[in-house]
Amino acid sequence: MKHTGSILIVDDNPDILIAARLLLKQHYQSVKTTDNPFDIAGIISKQRESDQPIDVILLDMNFSQDSISGKEGFYWLKKIIEQDANIVVLLMTAYSDIQLAVDAIKAGASDFIAKPWQNEQLLGAVAAAFSHAKDKQQVGKLTRQKHGLNQALNTPSFKFLGQSAAMQQVFNTIEKAAKTDANILITGESGTGKELTAHAIHQASMRSEHTFMSVDMGAVAQNLFESELFGHKKGAFTDAKADRIGKFELAQGGSLFLDELGNLPLEHQAKLLSALQNRQVTPIGGSKTIDIDIRLICATNDNLEQAVVDGRFRQDLLYRINTVEIRLPALRERSDDIPLLVDYYLNHFSQKYKRDLTIAAGDMTSLCQYSWPGNVRELAHAIERAVILSEGENLDVSSVVGNTTSNVNSTNNPIENNNAYDTFDLEALEQRTVRAALTHHQGNVSHAAKALGLTRGAMYRRLEKYGL
Numbered sequence: 001m002k003h004t005g006s007i008l009i010v011d012d013n014p015d016i017l018i019a020a021r022l023l024l025k026q027h028y029q030s031v032k033t034t035d036n037p038f039d040i041a042g043i044i045s046k047q048r049e050s051d052q053p054i055d056v057i058l059l060d061m062n063f064s065q066d067s068i069s070g071k072e073g074f075y076w077l078k079k080i081i082e083q084d085a086n087i088v089v090l091l092m093t094a095y096s097d098i099q100l101a102v103d104a105i106k107a108g109a110s111d112f113i114a115k116p117w118q119n120e121q122l123l124g125a126v127a128a129a130f131s132h133a134k135d136k137q138q139v140g141k142l143t144r145q146k147h148g149l150n151q152a153l154n155t156p157s158f159k160f161l162g163q164s165a166a167m168q169q170v171f172n173t174i175e176k177a178a179k180t181d182a183n184i185l186i187t188g189e190s191g192t193g194k195e196l197t198a199h200a201i202h203q204a205s206m207r208s209e210h211t212f213m214s215v216d217m218g219a220v221a222q223n224l225f226e227s228e229l230f231g232h233k234k235g236a237f238t239d240a241k242a243d244r245i246g247k248f249e250l251a252q253g254g255s256l257f258l259d260e261l262g263n264l265p266l267e268h269q270a271k272l273l274s275a276l277q278n279r280q281v282t283p284i285g286g287s288k289t290i291d292i293d294i295r296l297i298c299a300t301n302d303n304l305e306q307a308v309v310d311g312r313f314r315q316d317l318l319y320r321i322n323t324v325e326i327r328l329p330a331l332r333e334r335s336d337d338i339p340l341l342v343d344y345y346l347n348h349f350s351q352k353y354k355r356d357l358t359i360a361a362g363d364m365t366s367l368c369q370y371s372w373p374g375n376v377r378e379l380a381h382a383i384e385r386a387v388i389l390s391e392g393e394n395l396d397v398s399s400v401v402g403n404t405t406s407n408v409n410s411t412n413n414p415i416e417n418n419n420a421y422d423t424f425d426l427e428a429l430e431q432r433t434v435r436a437a438l439t440h441h442q443g444n445v446s447h448a449a450k451a452l453g454l455t456r457g458a459m460y461r462r463l464e465k466y467g468l
């Protein structure tokens with residue numbers, strides 16, 4: 001059976017063209033020939049258009065009579081590589097010498113064949129060239145796929161909006177800091193847009209073509225911390241059934257975003273610090289260290305300075321990660337952003353659910369007066385729910401934020417509210433309690449979860465459930 005793939009043979013000697021074609025035609029599906037190197041570019045284009053791209057070219061080195069320098073071969077080799085770097089070129093000459101062969105390979109040829117050839121020798125060289133061409137094509141495909149995946153991973157689902165002076169300042173700092181390779185610490189309450197900020201930094205940086213790798217430190221099981229970040233070798237521990245690449249290595253050349261860093265236990269902080277200081281990691285069970293080239297972006301809704309004072313966070317690690325600090329203001333501190341965000345999410349979810357809704361001016365004012373303890377995340381969920389539940393043409397905000405406006409000045413705490421037990425609906429009570437805990441802890445999910453006796457995962461499930 002013939003191999004799929006196309007070969008082009010270029011030689012000014014018609015006997016060589018016939019002999020090579022007869023031999024190669026027995027093994028390969030498409031064999032083209034030409035005695036004029038000026039035809040090469042046209043043949044490459046035509047074959048590509050007809051979906052039979054040239055994989056391998058056998059190229060003579062000397063075309064003018066009596067020429068033996070090989071210069072012409074090098075010239076055409078360069079032209080071919082410029083036109084299509086995936087084509088593999090085999091150079092042929094009757095005047096072979098070692099230096100010419102070395103120079104040919106240096107210039108990008110895959111091999112060098114002396115004429116006259118032995119058939120077996122030519123077939124072997126062509127087979128190796130084909131395999132090289134397939135590898136190149138595969139690498140090209142994987143590179144394009146990686147590029148596409150990076151684009152998909154790097155693009156957040158929502159725009160990063162803000163017209164308030166506070167957010168303009170944030171955007172300004174992002175722009176300045178992104179251009180450097182400085183480590184950046186993003187702080188702010190839950191839902192203020194820390195992850196969006198990290199994406200924006202990566203996208204505005206010189207690393208934007210590379211991977212943006214995100215790790216939620218709050219969600220990494222304690223015993224898997226090292227494996228998650230640094231990787232492991234097969235058999236390094238009982239469950240290590242195969243090699244695993246760590247997030248540091250996956251982020252190679254790009255940005256590594258460590259979210260919820262405040263939750264990292266002290267012993268892991270030491271390991272993280274050591275990796276950052278040495279710019280090297282060693283997978284568990286591995287003997288070789290891997291050099292790492294990443295821009296580090298960390299985020300937390302914890303107060304890390306206080307955590308240092310409390311002995312929960314290493315000062316040396318804090319100094320290493322906070323070269324630039326970006327603090328995201330809570331939504332209640334920038335209520336002039338609320339109309340912009342409401343309009344954006346109203347438009348987004350109206351399109352998603354095929355509704356045509358507007359918001360009454362009075363309702364917008366109510367939303368601007370609300371304290372939004374869950375910040376923009378709460379606002380986005382609230383608008384989505386309103387879009388789904390509204391019946392008329394106006395967005396029904398009461399169905400969403402319920403007694404939000406009356407909540408503005410209340411504690412939201414069912415224990416403290418006189419009307420705490422106006423309902424015995426457990427879900428409603430749970431929602432109020434979760435909201436109250438968030439408000440009490442100024443949007444800090446970790447602290448609110450702790451106060452409620454919940455894990456962060458359980459807390460997040462409730463935030464999702466109640467759209468907080």
Ligand SMILES: Nc1ncnc2c1ncn2[C@@H]1O[C@H](COP(=O)(O)OP(=O)(O)OP(=O)(O)O)[C@@H](O)[C@H]1O
Binds near residue numbers: 161190377
């Ligand atoms: N400025 C903004 N413009 C538009 N959407 C925003 C903005 N800030 C946050 N959001 C939206 O709010 C939600 C939460 O944002 P994000 O995950 O970035 O917050 P976070 O501070 O990282 O939260 P957490 O601390 O809980 O992880 C996302 O859906 C995001 O798109």
